[in-house]
Amino acid sequence: MSTPTRPRHHYTYVDRGADIYRDSFATIRREADLSAVPPSAERLAVRMIHGSGQVDLAADLVVDPRLVPAARAALEAGAPILCDATMVVRGVTRSRLPADNEVLCLLEDPRVPGLAQEWGTTRTAAAVSLWEPWLEGAVVAIGNAPTALFHLLEMLVDGAPRPAAVVGCPVGFIGAAESKQGLVDLAADHGIDVPFVTVRGRRGGSAMTSSALNAIAQEEE
Numbered sequence: 401m402s403t404p405t406r407p408r409h410h411y412t413y414v415d416r417g418a419d420i421y422r423d424s425f426a427t428i429r430r431e432a433d434l435s436a437v438p439p440s441a442e443r444l445a446v447r448m449i450h451g452s453g454q455v456d457l458a459a460d461l462v463v464d465p466r467l468v469p470a471a472r473a474a475l476e477a478g479a480p481i482l483c484d485a486t487m488v489v490r491g492v493t494r495s496r497l498p499a500d501n502e503v504l505c506l507l508e509d510p511r512v513p514g515l516a517q518e519w520g521t522t523r524t525a526a527a528v529s530l531w532e533p534w535l536e537g538a539v540v541a542i543g544n545a546p547t548a549l550f551h552l553l554e555m556l557v558d559g560a561p562r563p564a565a566v567v568g569c570p571v572g573f574i575g576a577a578e579s580k581q582g583l584v585d586l587a588a589d590h591g592i593d594v595p596f597v598t599v600r601g602r603r604g605g606s607a608m609t610s611s612a613l614n615a616i617a618q619e620e621e
């Protein structure tokens with residue numbers, strides 16, 4: 401195999417990871433209005449903004465002040481993280497996890513295509529129905545599929561075990577805003593009080609959701 405040669409610099413840019421992170425977080429602190437974010441979730445908000453490149457995200461964030469402490473305590477106790485998409489799984493920095501926690505996505509489970517077909521739903525929603533044995537006290541992370549969040553809410557309303565915390569940030573145009581509103585209204589509409597973070601409207605995504613998990617998993621500085 402040939403040894404690669406470093407190209408000459410034709411552009412001026414920061415190319416050291418630590419410097420990029422430092423400058424990036426300083427920019428967010430300068431430009432984002434975090435005044436409505438609970439203090440316990442400030443670092444979470446900064447990381448979600450970092451993962452999405454959108455400083456105005458803070459205005460659409462809905463964060464329960466208990467979310468970060470509850471999710472962090474669950475992870476320290478060894479809880480698994482249940483994800484709707486493998487993209488969310490891949491974004492989690494394993495070395496940050498306090499108890500070598502399992503990070504699961506059941507989309508590839510062989511039962512999923514059959515269930516989705518039988519129920520006339522998406523594969524992501526069918527995969528969520530397989531979470532039940534892990535759900536009690538788990539940290540849930542939904543970053544892609546609105547139907548996955550709707551399905552989780554329906555399971556909870558039907559009496560499924562309660563997770564410790566929900567990062568519920570599906571993205572898109574069909575069902576994303578509505579499923580997240582369902583999460584916001586879960587306690588008022590159904591008396592199911594689970595700490596959560598979400599983003600109102602269409603914005604969300606796997607990267608932003610992994611960023612939230614990485615903020616939760618990080619040791620306090």
Ligand SMILES: C/C1=C2N=C(/C=C3N=C(/C(C)=C4\N[C@@](C)([C@@H]5N=C1[C@](C)(CCC(=O)O)[C@H]5CC(=O)O)[C@@](C)(CC(=O)O)[C@@H]4CCC(=O)O)[C@@](C)(CC(=O)O)[C@@H]\3CCC(=O)O)C(C)(C)[C@@H]/2CCC(=O)O
Nearest residue numbers: 485486487522523524544545546547571572573574605606
């Ligand atoms: C309707 C779907 C949406 N997907 C979006 C955006 C992205 N999805 C990517 C990829 C690679 C995957 N999406 C699936 C989850 C797939 N996406 C859907 C579904 C058809 C239905 C979900 C829903 O509406 O609730 C869903 C398939 C399903 O039956 O559940 C995926 C499983 C499809 C597949 O490849 O098999 C796959 C996830 C694989 C994994 O990570 O495990 C994108 C990367 C596509 C792309 O841009 O090329 C992108 C990623 C966005 C992100 O940040 O996660 C939407 C926009 C979320 C959309 C739902 C809402 C809408 O308005 O349409």
